[in-house]
Amino acid sequence: MAADAVTFVLDKLTTLLEEKLNMVNEVKQEVEYIRDELERMIAFLRVADAAEDDDPELKVWIKQVRDVAYETEDIIDDFVIRIHRKNNCCWGGFCDYLGVLVCSVRNLKTRYETASDIQSIKSRMTEIAEGHRRYRYKFNVPGEGSASGFGSIHGIDSRVDALFLEETELVGIEKPTRQIIQWLVEEDARLKVVSVVGMGGLGKTTLVKKVYDDSVVKKHFQNHAWITVSQSFKISYGKRGICLFIDDVWSIHAWDAIKYALPNENHGSRVILTTRLIDVASSCSKETNGHVYELSPLSEEESRILFCQKTFRGSPCPTHLIEICKNILKRCGGLPLAILAISGVLSTKKETSFDEWNLLNCSLGSELEGNDKLESMRIILLLSFNNLPYYLKPCFLYLSTYPEDHQIEHNIIVRQWIGEGFVKRKEGNTVEEVAQGYINELVNRSLLCPMKINDDGSVKVSRIHDFYREIILSKSRDQNFLTTNNEQNMVWPRRIRRLSVHGTFRNTEVERYGTRLCSFLSFGTEDHESILSILQLLKSCRLLKVLDLRGVPLEKFPEAILKLFHLKYLSLRNTMIKRLPRSIKNLQKLEILDLKETYINELPIEILELQNLRHLLVYLHVPGSYLPYDYVLGFKAFKGMGRLKLLQKVSCIKMYPGSTALNEIATMNELRRVSITDLRTEDGVALCLCIEKLQKLCSLGLRSIQEDILDLSHMSSPPLSLQRLYLTGRLAKFPTWIQSLENLVKVYLRWSQLRDDPLAYLEDLPNLVHLEFLATYVGEKLCFKAGKFQKLKLLSLDKLEPLRCVIIEVSAMPHLEKLIVQRCNLLEGVPEGIECLTNMKVLEFFDMPEEFIVPLSLGKLGMQYWKIAQIPEVYHTYWRNGFWEVHPLDKKQTIEKSGQTAIVRTQEQRNWL
Incomplete structure (x- = not known):
């Protein structure tokens, strides 16, 4: 995480130098010195980050580097704001000359103020660098790639969870044991790999050890071997081959290093391996036409049995503790390692002491750090975090902003990551596509649990296991990455960089905390006093990049937002705001504007000043038992909207007679998703020409006014990238061009009133997964x-x-x-x-x-x-x-x-x- 903070600042410094802003010469030299020093630290930090938990002195040094990186970032952002304000000062009339003179003096002052700040940072960097040089000889850091694939990052055997689970009778292991044994002994002379995959603490090693010791397996194979990937090994096999067990594989690279030493001489040999990564399991087994067993958490009943066996030694749970135990088990989420670790702590407590049990129930997060009996579990779970690539660590930590059991919408978290600057651009991909790749990696590593799946198979909504959430909350506090206000009697840090408010927010010192804030999110904040505190906080913010006020019952757009020069992500979703001010143009860096489910139906023309805007979401769903014809209300199309060239998603545009908006939309070459309402029959030609030019389009929603025809008959070359199509309105005939859209996954046809059977045009679409008809066919x-x-x-x-x-x-x-x-x-x-x-x-x-x-x-x-x-x-x-x-x-x-x-x-x- 320190490495990522330093990398982020390094990018900013490089940009600052490349833009050749008007800095005094000495400042340029100091900036270059700091840039060079940060470069020297990054490689070291990426390894040291994973080891800081084991070395208090190293932890202090990393904290110092992180703090100075944050301060450098703030100085750069402050400098940009000052330059922007001075360059945009305007006097007008006969005072022009005087205005230029005053602005020049102010610019000079700004540069020298920045120079002083940079000098201070340089001095601190020099001290830290010297500490780095002294420390390097004491702390023997291996090469950067050493932690990338082979299990133990902390110097602790990652299979300690198996030994831990073996302390008690196994629960819920019979079915997977039978299945894996069946795969191992099936009649096939070729080498096959069986992969067992799941998050840390599920008992993968325990399961495999039980299979390893099974008499059927021992009888079937002449040779057995239990291998850890860091060991060197020699293989021998007989006529009936060898059964090889490989534990805790962390990367495909590690598997590639192993597979060439495996016997593949048609003797029926088998390999069974455990991993936390879905892609590793899939890759290893696919090569040999093998099998993947995805180990699931224990059921509620299995969890209860395991819990009672360890906590009460098989005796019934005392009546007065039932609700507490249920809640503790719920947070364990079916994770055997968690159940056993917490049971071990509870078994030492007096069953008559309700307060003692309730205290543990209420403070599980702090117990993970301070209780020796839970340390093994914390280390096992922490392995998954420490093994993340550097670019994923801040993304994963950012999930700690969400309340417990909150369902994480991937579209939203992706946009927040982008607003924060966590997502690195890749040639040939949009930044959104790169961020979606980050999501996929976290799912692949079993760190996100899918809850809802899109029609194309991608994950739409997920959640994070409660104990992983506790771990990243702890990390966030330690690294001053994020502060949440949901803890009772919490001690607020001196400086806050990200603040997540859960429920009420009443702090008398809110202004002090806004000065360095770069991200503010609110969940379930509705009371008047909390709203006033939020508005007061925003007045002191200068560096905010992400602002999410979803669900806060605001009736008026907060003026304080208009001064947030660095703001990239703004969500006012589900508020009661009715209009945007014309001064929205001040938010020059805004990329994502989410006004879904507000009462805004018209945008000021000044929105065109926001040339970095990529997502513009403005619509309101009409409630009801069934979708009415006008089920969604959008914003009125406005002249000049084609100037927003970077828009990728825009919804929902409401047409009006005489509008030329379709011609302008056609010039938005980056559009991936668009929805347009209130179309008329006479719009048909312009509409089809518009859509034909949007060749990157993935999602298209069209709705005519109720009495008119949705005329799509003029289309000859539709965007072949279309995956989702929503058509609402009377169709004179079925648009035959739909038959050519082989990527279509979802089709909604509403109020079409077709006389021809629509199935004939849809039945051969090769990827169609979801089809809905509403008053489509007569x-x-x-x-x-x-x-x-x-x-x-x-x-x-x-x-x-x-x-x-x-x-x-x-x-x-x-x-x-x-x-x-x-x-x-x-x-x-x-x-x-x-x-x-x-x-x-x-x-x-x-x-x-x-x-x-x-x-x-x-x-x-x-x-x-x-x-x-x-x-x-x-x-x-x-x-x-x-x-x-x-x-x-x-x-x-x-x-x-x-x-x-x-x-x-x-x-x-x-x-x-």
């Missing part, structure tokens, strides 16, 4: 033909009022997982052939007539029940009194499920008791 029959819609997973049919029959032929939609049918009042029964959809998981009926539901709701007695009997979840749902009533389809099933729920809850209580 025919009586839809037939999904054999062999068509090969990738489709979700299908929704809504308000197809004339529809009477749906037919699914054999081998159509073989991967369909979810089918939604709603408001199709004339539909005579469930789709014919639905019984052949073996991958179906969910079937939902919304507001369907009683005569449709009754033949299904009688269970086995129903005439059509057999068709859907194999589907795990079937529901019928109605909108009643302002909310959805959801029922399992079969009445008997409802009673049974309700009864099971009650029994399960009672049984859970009994289990604890």
Whole structure:
């Protein structure tokens, strides 16, 4: 982390010198000295960062380097602000000459003030550099690549978790053990690799050790070997080959170094390895047509059994401790290492002392650092952080801004990272694509747990395990990376660089904390006093780059924001703001402006001054049980918007008669996502010409005014990069060009009122996963033909009022997982052939007539029940009194499920008791 801070400052210094700002000569020399000194430190720091926890003296030295880097960054940012203000001073009229003279004097003063600050930094750098030279001989640092792949970063055997887990009876390990043994002994003479992958502390080594000691495995193979990747080893094998166990592989490079020594002589040899990295597991097994076992956290019941075995030695949990124990287990998140470590601490406490148990429950974060019995777990989990590449460490630490159990939206966190400057540009990629790669790396390393998946398979929403969050919170505090206000009786640091407010924010010294703040985020802040504190804080901010006030009930745009020259990311999502001030033009560095779910419907023309803007999100969803025709309200198109050449995402643009906005949008060559509403029939030619020019477009949303046709018949060469298409409005005929869009993943057709069967134009799209029809078709029959819609997973049919029959032929939609049918009042029964959809998981009926539901709701007695009997979840749902009533389809099933729920809850209580 210190290395990343230094690298970031080094980039700024280099830019400062390259721009040849008007600095006095001495200042340039000092800046060059500091730049050179920082360069010498970076390589050392990238290794030392991972070792600082083990050496207090090294930790102090790194802190000093980090602090001076932060101060240098602040001086540079201050200098840029001063120069900008002086260069933009304007007197006008006969005072022009006097204005220029005054500005020149002020510029001179600015340069000499900066020179003084730089001299101070140089002196500190010289002292730190001297300390570095003295320290180098004492601290023997290996080469930078030494920590990149082979396990133990702290000098501690990374397999200590296995020994720790073996202290008690294993839980939930039988199923994975059987599966892995089956893979090992299957009849195939070729070498095969079986990879076990999962986050640290899941018990991968314990599982593999159990397989290693299994009698079936020992009998099947003539030779066994247990290898750590840092060991040298010699292999011998007999006619039935060797079973080779390789523990804790940290990189594909490490695997590449091993695989050439493995026997591959058609003797049925097997290799089983453990890793925390999904790509390592996949790569190792794919080469040999092997297998990957992704180890999952323990279930709630398995967690409870393991917890009680260790904490109460198999005895029941005392009644007064049940709720505390449930909460502790919830934070363990099914991680065996965490459960056992905390159980070991609790087992030493008196069961009669409620306060003692509750104290641990409330202070697990601090206990991770201060309790010797939890130290092993902390070190194991810390390995994953220390093994991160330098560019990922600040990105991962930034996740500590989010409250516990918060679902992290990837689009938002990516934009925040970009605003902070964490994302390094790569040739041939947008900075957003690079940031998405960072997300993928964190998921690959099992540091982010996916919660929601996009249609294209990418992760949309994820969360971080509670204990990893505690670790990065601790790191953030130590390194003064981030401060959160959710801790009781917290001691505020002298300087705050990033502040995350959870709930109320009432601090009498808020102005003092804003002077060096570069990031401010708010979660769940709604009370009036907290809002006043936030507004007061913003008045003292000069260096803020990221400001996220989502959900704060602001009614007026805060004027203090307009003075934030360095601001790159601004989110006022879900506020009650109705207009932007014209002085928004002051935010010259703004790249991301998020005004979703506000009441803003018109933007000032001064928005055109924001030439760095890349994301402009301004729209409001109309609430309701079903989407109305005008389900989203956008902002009025304005003249000159084509000048915003860097825009990549813009929504939602509202057209008006006589507007030339379509011609201007066509010149925005970087657009990846755009949505346009209130289109008219006469816009057809201009609209098609516009879209044809946007060849980088990935997502397109179009909506006509309700009485007009959405005319898309003039398109000849649509953007082949399109992945998501949302069309709302009457179509005279189906746009046949859609058939050529092989990258399409999602298609929404709403209120199209087509007379021709739309399926014929969509059925051969090779990557279509998600298809939704709303009042799309006026025919009586839809037939999904054999062999068509090969990738489709979700299908929704809504308000197809004339529809009477749906037919699914054999081998159509073989991967369909979810089918939604709603408001199709004339539909005579469930789709014919639905019984052949073996991958179906969910079937939902919304507001369907009683005569449709009754033949299904009688269970086995129903005439059509057999068709859907194999589907795990079937529901019928109605909108009643302002909310959805959801029922399992079969009445008997409802009673049974309700009864099971009650029994399960009672049984859970009994289990604890």
